[in-house]
Amino acid sequence: MEYGISTFADVMPDPHTGRTISQAERIRQVVDDIVLADKLGVDFYGVGEHHRREFAASSPAIVLAAAAGNTKHITLGSTVTVLSTSDPIRVYQDFATIDAISNGRAELLVGRGAFTESFPLFGFDLNQYDLLFDERLELLLKARDNEFVTWRGKTRSPIDNLGVYPRTEKPLNISMALGGSRSTVIKAAKLGLPVVLAMLGGNIVDFCNYAKLYRAVAQESGHDSDKLKFSVHAHGFVLNYSKETADTFFPYIQYYRNHLLGERGFPPYTRSDFDYARSSGQGLFVGGPEEVADKIMLLINHLNIDRFIIQMPLATMPHDIVKEAISVYATKVIPLVKEKIEAGTI
Numbered sequence: 001m002e003y004g005i006s007t008f009a010d011v012m013p014d015p016h017t018g019r020t021i022s023q024a025e026r027i028r029q030v031v032d033d034i035v036l037a038d039k040l041g042v043d044f045y046g047v048g049e050h051h052r053r054e055f056a057a058s059s060p061a062i063v064l065a066a067a068a069g070n071t072k073h074i075t076l077g078s079t080v081t082v083l084s085t086s087d088p089i090r091v092y093q094d095f096a097t098i099d100a101i102s103n104g105r106a107e108l109l110v111g112r113g114a115f116t117e118s119f120p121l122f123g124f125d126l127n128q129y130d131l132l133f134d135e136r137l138e139l140l141l142k143a144r145d146n147e148f149v150t151w152r153g154k155t156r157s158p159i160d161n162l163g164v165y166p167r168t169e170k171p172l173n174i175s176m177a178l179g180g181s182r183s184t185v186i187k188a189a190k191l192g193l194p195v196v197l198a199m200l201g202g203n204i205v206d207f208c209n210y211a212k213l214y215r216a217v218a219q220e221s222g223h224d225s226d227k228l229k230f231s232v233h234a235h236g237f238v239l240n241y242s243k244e245t246a247d248t249f250f251p252y253i254q255y256y257r258n259h260l261l262g263e264r265g266f267p268p269y270t271r272s273d274f275d276y277a278r279s280s281g282q283g284l285f286v287g288g289p290e291e292v293a294d295k296i297m298l299l300i301n302h303l304n305i306d307r308f309i310i311q312m313p314l315a316t317m318p319h320d321i322v323k324e325a326i327s328v329y330a331t332k333v334i335p336l337v338k339e340k341i342e343a344g345t346i
Contacts, residue, residue, distance in 0.1 A: 001300065001341065003334045004044030004309035005037055005326065006079040006233060009057035012259065012315045015251040021316060023056035029319050030057065031066050036323060038071035040330035046079030046109065046233075046309060051117040054260070061094035068102035077107030079196070079233060079309065080177045084132040085118040087156075088140035089149075089164055092172065099168045106168075109196055110137065111177030131155060137176075141191075144172050175229070178210065185210055189217035194229035196309065199283045204298045207232075207283075211303040231307035232299050235314060236285030238292045238328050239321075245287055250274050252315040253286075285310055289328060293336035300341070 009030050013020045034045045045067070047060040057063055060078040068076055076098060081091060091108065099106035112133050119126050135153040142149050143164045151159045176188040178197045188195045197210055215225040237249040250271060257269040277284035278291075285292050292310075299305045310329065313322050 002043035002307040004307055005042055006046035006309050006311045008048040008050050008055045010316050011056050012054050015255045026056045027063060030063055033326060034067035035070050036326055038074040042074060042330050044075045046077045048079045049082050051121050065098050065101055068098050075105050075107055076102055078109050080109045080111040082113035082118050083110040083136045084112050085122045085124050088136045089143055092140060092143040092164060095172055096166045096168045100166060107173040109175045109177055128155060144174060185214050186217050189214045190221045192223035196231040196233050199232050199234040201277055202283050204281055204283050205302050208302050229306040231309060232305050233309040234283055234285050236310040237312045238289060238325055238333055240328055242288040242291055249286055252313060252317050256314040289332035289336055292333050296337050297340050
């Protein structure tokens with residue numbers, strides 16, 4: 001069982017002061033957070049890709065490379081790389097380079113992306129949404145598995161027996177992001193790719209069917225499902241006390257949801273919505289160490305996960321509070337979960 005943290009390097013006005021830090025400052029904060037997580041023994045840190053003003057990490061690979069030379073143990077990955085609008089050869093090269101700098105600690109999580117700004121930005125047709133991802137995933141896996149690549153497709157110029165460098169010393173760990181689509185679960189399982197399930201609300205136990213489907217299809221497709229990593233990525237925040245955490249975090253998640261989901265027609269996010277979403281059994285991991293640890297135990301018990309990744313913060317919180325949350329997660333939540341596992345409480 002592994003424990004991780006992720007971020008999109010959010011850059012949004014502080015709901016208390018109205019101040020918005022620069023994107024440059026936020027990127028530097030993320031590098032500092034990764035270094036802190038490494039020192040505290042967190043297993044994984046992921047940086048996600050976005051292409052809008054509210055998020056600074058449009059190039060996760062560069063942020064991760066900056067952290068790679070300043071860390072020793074933590075695994076560094078994207079959460080997620082929008083493969084549909086990226087060149088798979090360059091993506092492989094970038095993460096092979098991070099792997100070299102970090103001495104084998106790079107991972108790559110690919111997906112279609114929940115936002116579509118990168119399509120017009122890089123000149124891609126949204127009508128080819130599925131085809132772009134499928135072809136680029138095929139080419140990425142060819143680059144991972146072969147020094148010399150030959151490939152033909154409809155969305156990119158062909159490659160005829162060309163070398164791709166640098167090579168990783170062992171095959172690059174490539175995982176696939178899962179949202180709510182059964183077809184995506186089935187595709188990943190048939191390919192034998194590890195997966196990261198985005199659990200952005202809802203009842204934790206209700207997500208069991210995704211894990212069961214993935215493992216069943218993987219086994220039917222000739223893969224050893226016991227060796228395929230199944231991770232969960234969820235929103236959350238943790239400080240020492242439940243009420244302190246909730247009161248501190250609510251204004252930020254409220255701004256985040258009202259701003260980003262409001263533009264998609266979602267109703268305003270209220271305190272009662274928040275309190276229900278973080279209640280027992282629900283998929284918002286906000287509370288004191290014991291509460292968050294208990295929810296991670298639910299995931300282990302019902303979904304048999306291999307890694308839990310908490311995305312924190314949402315919106316742009318004061319950096320000292322974020323660092324405190326990372327410390328509480330690393331020094332209290334993770335040890336609590338390990339104790340519960342060792343005690344056989346699952």
